[in-house]
Amino acid sequence: MSQDNFVPNITKPPVANKQPEELELHGDRRIDNYFWLRDDENPQVIAYLEAENTYTAAMMQHTRSLQTKLYQEMLARIKETDLSVPYRKDEYYYYIRTEEGKDYPIYCRKYGSLEAAEEVLLDENELAKGxxxxxxxxxxxxxxxxxxxxxxxxxxxxxxxxxxxxxxxxxxxxxxxxxxxxxxxxxxxxxxxxxxxxxxxxxxxxxxxxxxxxxxxxxxxxxxxxxxxxxxxxxxxxxxxxxxxxxxxxxxxxxxxxxxxxxxxxxxxxxxxxxxxEYEVDHHSDYFYIVTNDEATNFKLVKTLVTAPSKENWQTVIPHQADVLLSGISLFANHLVIYERKGGLETARIRNLATGKESNITFPEPTYEFYEGSNPEFKTNILRFHYTSFITPQSVFDYNMETHERELQKETEVLGGYDRTQYQSEWLMATAEDGTKVPISIVYKRGIKKDSTNPLLLTGYGAYGSSYPATFSSNRLTLLDRGVIFAIAHIRGGEEMGRQWYEDGKFLQKKNTFTDFIACAEYLIQENWTASDRLIITGGSAGGLLMGAVVNLRPELFKAVVAHVPFVDIVTTILDTSLPLSAMEWEEWGNPNDPVYYEYMKSYSPYDNVEAKDYPDMLITAGLNDSRVKYWEPAKWTAKLRELKTDNNILLLKTNMGAGHSGASGRYESLRELAFEYAFILDRLGITE
Missing domain, CATH: 2.130.10.120 (Prolyl oligopeptidase, N-terminal domain)
Known part of the structure; x- marks a missing residue:
C-alpha cells in the first residue's frame, strides 16, 4: 500500500495518513484506517515509525539530564562484576559470571572442586559482537x-x-x-x-x-x-x-x-x-507422578506405574483442595517437593518418600516470591530455591530436606548502602464491583503519610493464569527514594488466588480483569495512598491490553500510562491465524469467529474502543521484530488515539527498531530504556529530584 503525509516535525507528532480498509465479520463492517501499518516492507511504514521515534526523543529532550542521572544511579547499585552460586552436576560445578562493562553473561564450570581452574564454556559477549x-x-x-x-x-x-x-x-x-x-x-x-x-x-x-x-x-x-x-x-x-x-x-x-x-x-x-x-508428568523409580486438573479445579497429584500410564491406572497421592492450588511438584531420589499457593502466597511441603513425613518451607514477609533454583541432581537431599520480596534482594538458599535446615548461599548485593529497614511492604485487599476481594502488594519508603499527595505507580497483568510476583528490584529504589509508592494489583486472570481466579478472568468473564484493576486504583485513592492526579499505571503485553482497556473505561482515574508492547488490537490479531499465537489465543480470550465471542471481545478491545475524549499522558513502546505482539498493534493504537483524543496531553510511541518483545537485550541498553521510562514517569509527576 502506498502512504504519505506523515509529518516528521519535532513540534508536532507524526500523522499516519488514513487509508481506510473495510473488514467484515458476522455482518459487522469495520473501517480500519491504520491497517496499512502492518506492511513492514513498506519504506514509508519504517519512515513513519522512525518519525515517531524522532518526535518521542524531541518531546523527552528536556529529560535527557534526568535520564542520565537515573541511569547512573541505577547502575551504581549493581555489582557489575559478579558470580552466581555454583550448582553441582556429577563432578562439575557450573556457574555464570558477569564482568564490568560487558553486556552479557559468561558461562563457566570447574571440575572436581570450586578451587579448580575455571573453564569458560560460552561467552555471550563474544557471540553478540556485531x-x-x-x-x-x-x-x-x-x-x-x-x-x-x-x-x-x-x-x-x-x-x-x-x-x-x-x-x-x-x-x-x-x-x-x-x-x-x-x-x-x-x-x-x-x-x-x-x-x-x-x-x-x-x-x-x-x-x-x-x-x-x-x-x-x-x-x-x-x-x-x-x-x-x-x-x-x-x-x-x-x-x-x-x-x-x-x-x-x-x-x-x-x-x-x-x-x-x-x-x-x-x-x-x-x-x-x-x-x-491439563497434566504434567515427572518420574521416580517405577512411577510417573502426574499433576492434573482432571476433576480437580486446583489440581491434584496422582501416580501410576510407568508400564501402565493410562488414566484408569492413576492413583491419588494428593487430593484436590478447594482452597489450595497445587502449582507443581519436584521429585528427588528420597523426597517429593510439593509447591502450593494458598491465600495468594507460594508455600512448599517436603515429603520424605520412605516415611511419608513432611516439613514446610514458610516465609515471614507479607508478600514475596520464591521458586526452585538449579537442581540437576536426582540423588541429593539438598533443594536449592530462590527467595525475594519487595524488600529482600534475590536470595539463594540450600534447604536440607532431611534436617530441614536452610542455608543462605548468596543474597544479591546492592551497592551504595541499601538499608532494608527504610522500606515497608503490605498486602492489601480492595473490593471489586461484584464484591470479590482483590489483593494488592504494595511497597513504599518508611515515613510516607497517607494524605493523598503521594505519587503511586500501579501495575498488573491478569492473563494466562500468570501470577504477578512481588520481587525485589534495586532499580525500583530510584522511584521509592523519590517518594513514589509501587503497587501490584493481583487481578483475576492471574492465578494468585487459585485456578478459579484465572477462570474468572478469561473468555466471557475477561472484563473482571479490567474492573478489578479499576477497583484497586479506586481503593488506593479512597484509602488516601494517592490521588488520581498522582496515579500512574503500567503494564506490558497482555498487561498492555489491560492498560488500553482501563484507560478507555476510566481515563480520568489516571495521571499517566506506560504501555509496553501492548496487545491492543485483539480482535483483528486473533482472527489472523498466520500470526504467532493467534489460534492458541482462542482458548484464552475466545474464538472471534463465534459471534458471541466476537461481540464480547470487540466491546473491550482497546483499539476498537478509542473514543473522542480526554486521555491521560501516555508512553507506548513496541519492538519492530516482536513475534508475540506485532509492532503494528501499538503503532495503530497510537495513531487512532492521535486522531480521536480531545486533550493536549502527551502521547509518545517508542519503537525499538532492532529488538523484539522484551526490548533491548544488553544489560546496559536495557537499563537506559528503563531510565527513559522512569524519566517519563517522574516528569509527568513533576519530580525532577
Missing part, C-alpha cells in the same frame, strides 16, 4: 559433559539457530539447525538430541531427532502437530530416565515419553488429549 540484539535460547550440556548445545537469536524474533560445541576441542560441529525453539533434550548416548522447529507462524510444531556429525537433512521427524492451537515442547526428567514430548494448548495437554537410553525406540502416550484436561 549484533544490535542478542539472545541465548537453549544451553544444554550432554550427559557426559562433553558437548554443549546452544542456540542464538540475533534480531528478537525468537527464531533460534542451534549449534553444537565440543567442549574438549572448542570446535563447533559442522551442522547448524535454523528456526528452532528453545526446547531440546539429550538422549543418554551423548550423540542424539531432540529439538523442536517453528512453522511460518513461529509456532513450535515439529519434534526431530539429530545425531551429531550427520547431515541435518537426514534428521528424523518424530512428530508434527498440525493443530494450530497446540505448541510442542521437549524435556527430560531429572532422573535422566525419560524424555517427554509435550503437546500443549492453553487448556489441554498431551504427553508422550521415550526411554532416554533408547533414542531410536518408540514413543509411548501417557493420556490422549481431552479438551480442558
Amino acid at each position: 549484533h544490535e540484539f542478542f539472545s541465548l535460547g537453549v544451553f544444554e550440556i550432554s550427559p557426559n559433559h562433553q558437548i554443549l548445545a546452544y542456540s542464538v537469536d540475533t534480531c528478537g524474533s525468537e527464531q533460534y539457530t542451534l549449534y553444537f560445541l565440543d567442549l574438549n576441542t572448542r570446535e563447533l560441529a559442522a551442522e547448524t539447525i535454523p528456526d528452532t525453539y528453545f526446547s531440546v533434550a539429550w538422549a543418554n548416548d551423548n550423540q542424539t538430541i531432540f529439538y523442536t522447529t517453528l512453522d511460518d507462524a513461529n509456532r513450535p510444531y515439529q519434534l526431530l531427532r539429530h545425531t551429531l556429525g550427520t547431515d541435518v537433512e537426514d534428521d528424523v521427524l518424530i512428530y508434527e502437530e498440525l493443530d494450530d492451537i497446540y505448541h510442542l515442547y521437549v524435556d527430560k526428567t531429572r532422573s535422566q530416565a525419560y524424555i517427554f514430548m509435550l503437546l500443549r494448548s492453553s487448556i489441554t495437554t498431551e504427553v508422550h515419553y521415550l526411554d532416554a537410553n533408547h533414542p531410536d525406540g518408540d514413543w509411548q502416550l501417557i493420556h490422549p488429549r481431552t479438551t480442558g484436561m
Whole structure:
C-alpha cells in the first residue's frame, strides 16, 4: 500500500495518513484506517515509525539530564562484576559470571572442586559482537559433559539457530539447525538430541531427532502437530530416565515419553488429549507422578506405574483442595517437593518418600516470591530455591530436606548502602464491583503519610493464569527514594488466588480483569495512598491490553500510562491465524469467529474502543521484530488515539527498531530504556529530584 503525509516535525507528532480498509465479520463492517501499518516492507511504514521515534526523543529532550542521572544511579547499585552460586552436576560445578562493562553473561564450570581452574564454556559477549540484539535460547550440556548445545537469536524474533560445541576441542560441529525453539533434550548416548522447529507462524510444531556429525537433512521427524492451537515442547526428567514430548494448548495437554537410553525406540502416550484436561508428568523409580486438573479445579497429584500410564491406572497421592492450588511438584531420589499457593502466597511441603513425613518451607514477609533454583541432581537431599520480596534482594538458599535446615548461599548485593529497614511492604485487599476481594502488594519508603499527595505507580497483568510476583528490584529504589509508592494489583486472570481466579478472568468473564484493576486504583485513592492526579499505571503485553482497556473505561482515574508492547488490537490479531499465537489465543480470550465471542471481545478491545475524549499522558513502546505482539498493534493504537483524543496531553510511541518483545537485550541498553521510562514517569509527576 502506498502512504504519505506523515509529518516528521519535532513540534508536532507524526500523522499516519488514513487509508481506510473495510473488514467484515458476522455482518459487522469495520473501517480500519491504520491497517496499512502492518506492511513492514513498506519504506514509508519504517519512515513513519522512525518519525515517531524522532518526535518521542524531541518531546523527552528536556529529560535527557534526568535520564542520565537515573541511569547512573541505577547502575551504581549493581555489582557489575559478579558470580552466581555454583550448582553441582556429577563432578562439575557450573556457574555464570558477569564482568564490568560487558553486556552479557559468561558461562563457566570447574571440575572436581570450586578451587579448580575455571573453564569458560560460552561467552555471550563474544557471540553478540556485531549484533544490535542478542539472545541465548537453549544451553544444554550432554550427559557426559562433553558437548554443549546452544542456540542464538540475533534480531528478537525468537527464531533460534542451534549449534553444537565440543567442549574438549572448542570446535563447533559442522551442522547448524535454523528456526528452532528453545526446547531440546539429550538422549543418554551423548550423540542424539531432540529439538523442536517453528512453522511460518513461529509456532513450535515439529519434534526431530539429530545425531551429531550427520547431515541435518537426514534428521528424523518424530512428530508434527498440525493443530494450530497446540505448541510442542521437549524435556527430560531429572532422573535422566525419560524424555517427554509435550503437546500443549492453553487448556489441554498431551504427553508422550521415550526411554532416554533408547533414542531410536518408540514413543509411548501417557493420556490422549481431552479438551480442558491439563497434566504434567515427572518420574521416580517405577512411577510417573502426574499433576492434573482432571476433576480437580486446583489440581491434584496422582501416580501410576510407568508400564501402565493410562488414566484408569492413576492413583491419588494428593487430593484436590478447594482452597489450595497445587502449582507443581519436584521429585528427588528420597523426597517429593510439593509447591502450593494458598491465600495468594507460594508455600512448599517436603515429603520424605520412605516415611511419608513432611516439613514446610514458610516465609515471614507479607508478600514475596520464591521458586526452585538449579537442581540437576536426582540423588541429593539438598533443594536449592530462590527467595525475594519487595524488600529482600534475590536470595539463594540450600534447604536440607532431611534436617530441614536452610542455608543462605548468596543474597544479591546492592551497592551504595541499601538499608532494608527504610522500606515497608503490605498486602492489601480492595473490593471489586461484584464484591470479590482483590489483593494488592504494595511497597513504599518508611515515613510516607497517607494524605493523598503521594505519587503511586500501579501495575498488573491478569492473563494466562500468570501470577504477578512481588520481587525485589534495586532499580525500583530510584522511584521509592523519590517518594513514589509501587503497587501490584493481583487481578483475576492471574492465578494468585487459585485456578478459579484465572477462570474468572478469561473468555466471557475477561472484563473482571479490567474492573478489578479499576477497583484497586479506586481503593488506593479512597484509602488516601494517592490521588488520581498522582496515579500512574503500567503494564506490558497482555498487561498492555489491560492498560488500553482501563484507560478507555476510566481515563480520568489516571495521571499517566506506560504501555509496553501492548496487545491492543485483539480482535483483528486473533482472527489472523498466520500470526504467532493467534489460534492458541482462542482458548484464552475466545474464538472471534463465534459471534458471541466476537461481540464480547470487540466491546473491550482497546483499539476498537478509542473514543473522542480526554486521555491521560501516555508512553507506548513496541519492538519492530516482536513475534508475540506485532509492532503494528501499538503503532495503530497510537495513531487512532492521535486522531480521536480531545486533550493536549502527551502521547509518545517508542519503537525499538532492532529488538523484539522484551526490548533491548544488553544489560546496559536495557537499563537506559528503563531510565527513559522512569524519566517519563517522574516528569509527568513533576519530580525532577
